[in-house]
Amino acid sequence: MQSSPLLEHLIENLRCLPGVGPKSAQRMAYHLLQRNRSGGMNLARALTEAMSKIGHCSQCRDFTEEEVCNICNNPRRQNSGLLCVVEMPADIQAIEQTGQFSGRYFVLMGHLSPLDGIGPREIGLDLLQKRLVEESFHEVILATNPTVEGDATANYIAEICHLHNIKVSRIAHGIPVGGELETVDGTTLTHSFLGRRQID
């Protein structure tokens, strides 16, 4: 039992953060109370703002508090004619850090998983098709994770691209099979971009 119900409540709520168990939640709560209350207040405000105001870009589905995100709004990126399809927003961060890609993105927010009721609609493929029709892309780069589900999703999207006569490629070399794109180092990711191969 903590001496304070509010402290107990804070420790409990800190555990909603991934990787935070009871011990580290307690350490975090004491740290803030003892040494950084203004930091704790700032974090509370940042959380409230982010949770209530951040939605999804109407073009790429990445997180943004605007109607259209910074990347989609960038004219240089619009002119590249390249569209990179990823599973999660964190994948965009990883790719941006390689500096190898200057096109736009499309975020599936997951992958096809029929057994879990996640079909084409749930990962936004209706919006993706609409964009393929309305905009003129030279190439769609499929950067879903090299897992069974990621590969299946990539194949499904490749077929859609073929229907629209758009060149489509899959990033390839270096990503360990079964691994997650988000955790791959920049060099490996750069190689996999340069070594992408067209899907016929």
Add this chain to the structure above:
Amino acid sequence: MQSSPLLEHLIENLRCLPGVGPKSAQRMAYHLLQRNRSGGMNLARALTEAMSKIGHCSQCRDFTEEEVCNICNNPRRQNSGLLCVVEMPADIQAIEQTGQFSGRYFVLMGHLSPLDGIGPREIGLDLLQKRLVEESFHEVILATNPTVEGDATANYIAEICHLHNIKVSRIAHGIPVGGELETVDGTTLTHSFLGRRQID
């Protein structure tokens, strides 16, 4: 660069938590946005409440949002005649978990450190003396950390107890020298309570 300034701000602010670097801050922010926005909102509220309302108990200096904390207010604990002096609130949690101690506490919120300008007043020894005079304690148990500073602080408080003719003891066996009380396992801590020795 994140696609969203609010997201970037959140990631930055999550780093005020101890042990949270840029990578895990990003993972936490995405996790909340993707899977647990209500958890994020609850955490924000818990933080605001805790940071703004939790103060220190007027008797033991532990964290509480009340004038006097649950432990100090407990009549059974008041009747025990035992007072345990610890450095930090987390030490109380560790001791409570052993179930070996049913008295009250006094939290120094640190230890004597003259070079850092932390003297007797800064660790609340004026309040401790007042309690020793006004209440009737059979024994004061010194459970400061077994470090140079913790030992020096214990010796200083032992002298105050001697002046007031109050029996004083120091918890002893089992705590690794140089270690921190908060991280010791329950059995070791239990032994150190049972093996406490009077300071003459």
